[in-house]
Amino acid sequence: MTDVPLTPRRPLLARFLESRNGLGLLFMLPAAVFLLCFLTYPLGLGVWLGFTDTRIGRTGEFIGLENYIWLFDDPIFWLSVYNTILYTVVASVLKFGLGLWLALILNEHLPFKTFFRAIILLPWVVPTVLSALAFWWIYDSQFSIISWVLMQWGLIDTPINFLGQPNHARASVIAANVWRGIPFVAISLLAGLQTIPQSLNEAAALDGATSWQRFTKVTLPLLTPIIAVVMTFSVLFTFTDFQLIYVLTRGGPVNATHLMATLSFQRAIPGGQLGEGAAIAVAMIPFLLAAILFSFFGLQRRRWQQGND
Amino acid sequence: MASVTFRDVRKAFGSVEVLHGVSIDIEEGQFVVLVGPSGCGKSTLLRMLAGLEHITAGEILIGDRVVNTLPPKERDIAMVFQNYALYPHITVAENMGFSLKLKGVSKKEIESLVSPAAEMLGLSHLLDRYPRQLSGGQRQRVAMGRAIVRKPQVFLFDEPLSNLDAKLRVSMRTEIKNLHQRLKTTTVYVTHDQIEAMTMADKIVVMHDGIVAQVGAPLDLYDRPENLFVAGFIGSPAMNMVTGTLDANDRNIFVTGDGERLPIAEPGDAEPGREMIYGVRPEHFQLGGDTTLRVEVVEPTGSETHVVAFLGETEIVCVFRERISAGPGDELKVTIDAGSVHLFDAKEGDRLSV
Numbered sequence: 001m002t003d004v005p006l007t008p009r010r011p012l013l014a015r016f017l018e019s020r021n022g023l024g025l026l027f028m029l030p031a032a033v034f035l036l037c038f039l040t041y042p043l044g045l046g047v048w049l050g051f052t053d054t055r056i057g058r059t060g061e062f063i064g065l066e067n068y069i070w071l072f073d074d075p076i077f078w079l080s081v082y083n084t085i086l087y088t089v090v091a092s093v094l095k096f097g098l099g100l101w102l103a104l105i106l107n108e109h110l111p112f113k114t115f116f117r118a119i120i121l122l123p124w125v126v127p128t129v130l131s132a133l134a135f136w137w138i139y140d141s142q143f144s145i146i147s148w149v150l151m152q153w154g155l156i157d158t159p160i161n162f163l164g165q166p167n168h169a170r171a172s173v174i175a176a177n178v179w180r181g182i183p184f185v186a187i188s189l190l191a192g193l194q195t196i197p198q199s200l201n202e203a204a205a206l207d208g209a210t211s212w213q214r215f216t217k218v219t220l221p222l223l224t225p226i227i228a229v230v231m232t233f234s235v236l237f238t239f240t241d242f243q244l245i246y247v248l249t250r251g252g253p254v255n256a257t258h259l260m261a262t263l264s265f266q267r268a269i270p271g272g273q274l275g276e277g278a279a280i281a282v283a284m285i286p287f288l289l290a291a292i293l294f295s296f297f298g299l300q301r302r303r304w305q306q307g308n309d
Numbered sequence: 310m311a312s313v314t315f316r317d318v319r320k321a322f323g324s325v326e327v328l329h330g331v332s333i334d335i336e337e338g339q340f341v342v343l344v345g346p347s348g349c350g351k352s353t354l355l356r357m358l359a360g361l362e363h364i365t366a367g368e369i370l371i372g373d374r375v376v377n378t379l380p381p382k383e384r385d386i387a388m389v390f391q392n393y394a395l396y397p398h399i400t401v402a403e404n405m406g407f408s409l410k411l412k413g414v415s416k417k418e419i420e421s422l423v424s425p426a427a428e429m430l431g432l433s434h435l436l437d438r439y440p441r442q443l444s445g446g447q448r449q450r451v452a453m454g455r456a457i458v459r460k461p462q463v464f465l466f467d468e469p470l471s472n473l474d475a476k477l478r479v480s481m482r483t484e485i486k487n488l489h490q491r492l493k494t495t496t497v498y499v500t501h502d503q504i505e506a507m508t509m510a511d512k513i514v515v516m517h518d519g520i521v522a523q524v525g526a527p528l529d530l531y532d533r534p535e536n537l538f539v540a541g542f543i544g545s546p547a548m549n550m551v552t553g554t555l556d557a558n559d560r561n562i563f564v565t566g567d568g569e570r571l572p573i574a575e576p577g578d579a580e581p582g583r584e585m586i587y588g589v590r591p592e593h594f595q596l597g598g599d600t601t602l603r604v605e606v607v608e609p610t611g612s613e614t615h616v617v618a619f620l621g622e623t624e625i626v627c628v629f630r631e632r633i634s635a636g637p638g639d640e641l642k643v644t645i646d647a648g649s650v651h652l653f654d655a656k657e658g659d660r661l662s663v
Contacts, residue, residue, distance in 0.1 A: 199390045199391075200396060202361050202381075203394035203396075203455075205360075205361070205382060206360075206388050207408035207411060208382040208408050208412060209382070210382075217407075217411075221398045222398055304439040304440075305441070
């Protein structure tokens with residue numbers, strides 16, 4: 001009979017570090033700390049602030065729903081809600097249409113294809129503030145290049161007051177947002193288009209489909225999963241847009257271009273009413289949740305995507 | 310049903326010409342296989358017939374109509390792609406009826422056309438499935454079903470079996486052949502697998518580097534290859550080739566570079582002194598005789614025995630019906646069937662013997 005060697009019980013820390021779960025926990029720690037400090041804490045603080053009357057330089061007290069009741073009767077708040085929805089819907093529809101069109105063009109065999117694909121990304125790469133400043137010049141009430149060209153052509157007599165009139169200003173900021181957002185949509189959809197095998201289009205051509213039928217009956221249905229992802233992100237980005245508006249109009253003229261994000265900042269920081277600003281920001285959450293839920297159902301795997309393989 | 314004619318068809322991609330004047334006649338109802346190594350232009354030729362590639366020069370006719378400039382949908386052809394190209398977002402039934410739906414055929418009529426085709430291919434129980442839910446062989450059948458439903462003038466197959474496993478490939482081969490015998494639709498089938506070509510075709514077109522190397526019935530190509538390329542390409546294991554020339558005194562004796570003397574019954578116009586290639590298929594060796602082989606490897610397959618051996622310094626393969634117990638290094642006496650020997654010009658590769 002041989003003696004069974006007795007292994008001494010190793011220290012707790014060593015056993016913890018060598019166990020699968022212990023090590024896993026350790027690896028997750030940096031990400032968890034990051035998420036807690038920079039996402040959960042600010043979000044929680046924001047929600048809490050919305051229930052207080054905190055001002056800059058003075059800790060607030062819990063006042064329940066008073067901020068929200070106050071906002072409910074605030075016409076400027078409701079104007080910003082209207083502006084945000086208008087801004088998001090119009091800009092997203094335009095970005096989708098133009099982005100898809102660009103993607104389809106770039107998917108064809110063009111000369112200098114890679115060059116054009118790179119160029120397309122430019123608006124996305126340029127820092128928002130920089131492009132906003134450029135648009136600020138383009139929309140300048142006296143020196144606008146657009147007004148100048150139109151005047152040269154004799155189409156108008158006086159410069160257009162792009163950012164000075166409510167509806168002009170709305171259209172202008174939407175145009176700037178669309179310009180910035182198209183690359184993301186176009187490049188993502190292009191990536192989606194490239195996953196569709198060429199032979200499907202060839203098969204459809206042999207089956208007697210016109211190019212329009214090939215698009216509506218083959219390309220578009222196969223692209224829907226990508227479209228759902230891309231447009232969800234696009235809607236979220238647009239809904240929470242801040243920089244472009246703040247540089248171009250600061251919400252003016254007379255709050256005509258105030259989005260919920262800019263109004264929240266306006267009230268909280270320059271206005272000093274941290275509690276009220278936080279409440280406006282929190283009021284965006286239901287809209288964003290709705291968008292996410294919509295995409296959640298839109299993104300569910302379609303029946304044709306399920307199965308083996 | 311219609312005939313298909315290629316008249317001096319050329320194809321260039323930019324400045325690179327990949328097809329150098331191809332002429333082929335395909336009769337109504339024929340099953341023609343285009344075969345050749347990858348890059349020989351066979352798929353390009355098929356895609357030109359389908360209208361998926363522009364025709365650089367020459368003419369392609371379906372029936373007596375020149376189709377050079379017709380778009381694919383007006384050529385009345387159906388194609389089965391290598392990756393099947395099934396529409397993933399619609400069911401099997403919708404895939405098969407897709408072309409009819411585009412034509413505006415009523416739902417009822419589509420169903421009445423799709424269900425017999427599905428029946429014929431054993432797909433009836435799968436009509437509501439999506440392509441993803443099918444196995445490779447089933448997808449292959451759906452692709453064929455989609456082609457059948459249209460009742461086209463010509464069927465095109467572009468390496469349809471290359472994504473299937475070996476066993477399925479053999480059974481699908483039979484199924485496609487069966488289908489053709491039932492429908493009798495003119496078929497052009499592209500493959501790189503000479504066994505597929507041999508077993509399925511009424512007529513084989515062997516292509517090589519953008520030209521037609523030889524056209525003929527499968528066994529004609531096997532028994533009488535016109536050139537070295539066809540001789541080497543058709544047949545498995547491949548034909549054995551030995552370099553040498555005819556004996557100056559006896560034209561029925563071929564002298565190899567190593568001095569081996571091999572028999573040949575009909576040397577044709579071949580003249581002694583010229584460098585030639587002596588070709589003999591593996592099964593044209595018999596045990597016993599006066600030619601000596603040095604055995605390298607013996608591979609019994611059960612029904613026959615493959616022997617890899619040296620004839621002089623040249624490695625050759627022989628196939629015997631007998632079982633052989635020789636080991637490496639052993640000597641094996643064999644006889645070459647002098648009547649089944651082929652002689653080719655070593656430089657040009659043309660056939661010299663009768």
